[in-house]
Amino acid sequence: MSEIAVNMTINDEQIEIEVDPRERLLDTLRERLDLTGTKEGCGIGECGACTVIMDGRAVNACLVLTPQAQHSEIITIEGLKVDGELDPLQKSFIDHQAVQCGFCTPGMIMSARALLDMNPDPDREEIETALEGNLCRCTGYKQIVDAVEAAAAEEGE
């Protein structure tokens, strides 16, 4: 079997890994690197549960072949906590009860993180656009958008 050596930076850590060319980034993260915070929902780019940040942009990890991530910088939900301190978005999701079953939450937060990294002061419509590829079947979105809005305000202070 031909395996491809892939070098990536994942959550600030340099990784080298050999994968089958057909392997999805989602499977590399979950099955080989034990980064199971990234979830698989639909596997076809519709639900956003597998959203990670790749070179600064939110992407569906189920729609990236791992060899395509060669030399990329990937951030997953596990990469947001720094020195035991939660990211402002994570805190805000808790404070606003934007979590019910929690399955969509990592993807929601990664989409929101990618937005705030590029646009620290988004309006509500921009938040909704950033999250339009993330489905939640429990909470009804309002608390989620509220949480992102509040985190943006807090980070802006």
Next chain:
Amino acid sequence: MAADMNFYSSTDLQYALEILDDEENIKVVAGGTDFLVDMKEEEDFLAGCSGILDLTNIEELKGIEKRDDHVEIGALVTHRELVRSDIIQEHYPALAQAARTIGSTQIRNRGTIGGNICNAAACADTFGPLVAFEADVELESLAGTRVMPAQEFVEWPYQTKLRDDELLTRFRLPLPEAGTFSSFQKIGRRQAVAITRVSLALAARVEGNVVKDIRVVPGSATPVPQPFSRVESSIRNSRTAALEPEKLGEMAAEEMVEITGERWSTPYKKPALSTLVRRAVRALQEEVKADE
């Protein structure tokens, strides 16, 4: 596990073309937003395939460049880049609007215009605007370059004129003349991440309030999106204020049925297309009025 599979990643167009020329049964991937869906949903998608060629690192296929009389869009330009490009917003608003409605933020960050056209779904949102703006596609292989109208390139749903040794490298869009207005409308099941049920690209060149040139290209209405010539000739040489949106909408629905025949989806698509044509004509009338 299936048979051996090679992975080729090229930063160089020439090298990518050489691989295509050398290797048989190779599949090409760009943004992956269709490729990985097919890989998951079709068991035999990679059957008999000996390698995957990744194009995403070929820089020369990434830019949007304005030339003397046309604009070149690299095949690897993402939907996100189309939405944000000043050149596209200024000259081809319908294309920027179409790109904005595709998938979600995550999909637009990865999916490319070249992939959208090579995949050639009847609902490919960038296709209608490209036809409305009379775009050409540029196809390259080691044997040379072919150029043809985007309209001709797509033969049937999921079927194009691309040869196995060729890559779609660029789109060339003539710069619209002064007084050109364009818009894109779409109906999906919901706003985001929805496959288009029916869409409409309209481009009109207006001179002294008279429509001199017009393209009306519905998407998902016919197997391959095409200009609706009867509707177009009813609009051409009319004063914009004299256009009757309702009537033109009904006419478009009739023209669709003439092309496709009555299908299971026709009772839905007729009023849906009529509505989009009505909206697009009204938008044109308003824009022309505001521009006076």
